[in-house]
C-alpha cells in the first residue's frame with residue numbers, strides 16, 4: 001500500500017505529459033492516412049496533394065497550394081523536379097531509360113509542363129530526353145558547351161537553348177528561381193574497380209537481348225561521349241529562391257572544384273543538397289566522396305542522387321552514406337524517397353535568412 005501512491009502519481013504525471021504533448025511521435029503512415037495526422041495545425045499543408053501524391057507537376061500533378069512550398073521529386077538517376085512559386089524546373093532529363101531499368105511511372109512524352117531544364121552534364125543518362133521534353137514544354141534548356149552542342153543536333157529550337165560555362169558571373173532567372181552555374185567535375189572512378197565489378201556482374205547476370213542492346217544504343221546516341229564532359233562539361237547549379245532558400249544540385253559524384261569552393265565561401269551553406277553518389281561501387285569510396293560534398297555545401301538536408309541502377313547492375317547504397325554523414329555532423333538531415341515521391345519544404349525557414 002505504501003508504494004501505491006508514488007506509482008499512481010507517476011502514472012498521473014505521465015498521462016498529463018501525454019495530453020500536453022500533442023505530437024509525441026510521427027507515425028510513418030501519417031503521410032498517407034488522414035486519421036493518423038500527428039498535428040492538426042499542419043493538417044492543411046499536410047493534405048496538399050502536391051506534397052503527398054506521387055505524380056509530377058510536369059506530368060499534370062498538382063502544384064503546391066502555398067507558393068512558398070517547395071516540392072522536390074526524384075525521378076531516377078540524377079533527375080529531379082522542383083516546383084515552387086507556380087514554376088516547374090527539371091534537373092537532368094533521362095526518363096525513357098529502356099526495358100533494362102525499373103520503370104519510373106511516366107514517360108518523357110508525358111512531361112508537358114516545365115519552365116526550365118538544367119542539364120548537369122551531357123552523358124546520355126543525364127540528357128537523352130532533354131530535346132524532346134524541351135520541345136514539347138517550350139522550356140529553356142541549360143547546359144555546358146559540350147552539352148548544348150549535342151542538344152542542338154536534335155529536334156529543339158535553338159532559341160530555347162542556353163549555353164553556360166560555370167566560370168562565374170552567369171546568373172539566370174526563371175520566375176522565383178535564380179540559377180548560378182558553377183563548373184564542377186565529373187566522377188572518375190578507378191578503371192580497375194569498375195572493370196572488376198563489371199566482370200563480376202557479367203558473369204552473374206543474364207546478357208542483354210539484341211532488342212535491349214538496340215534500345216540502349218538508340219538512347220545512348222542522344223548524349224555525348226566527348227572527353228570534355230569530365231573537366232569542362234559538368235555543371236553544378238546553385239539555385240536560390242526569391243526568399244533566400246538555397247539548393248545545390250550536382251549530377252555527378254566527382255571531386256569538388258575550386259570554383260565550387262569559392263561559391264560556397266560566398267554563400268556559406270545551402271538548405272538542400274541534391275548530389276550524385278560516386279560510381280565507385282565500394283562504400284569506402286562513395287562515403288569519402290559524399291563527405292567531401294556535404295562538407296563543401298553544408299546542407300541542412302542531404303538528398304542523394306544517381307544511386308539507382310538497371311536490373312543487371314547494383315544500386316549504390318545510401319545507408320552507408322547517411323550513417324557517415326550523420327557521424328560527421330549529426331545535424332544533417334538525410335532523405336531518400338522512391339521515384340516521384342514528394343519531399344516538401346517550407347522555404348520561409350531557410351539558411352540565408354538565419355531561419
Ligand SMILES: [Zn+2]
Pocket residue numbers: 121123186252
Ligand atoms: Zn556521366
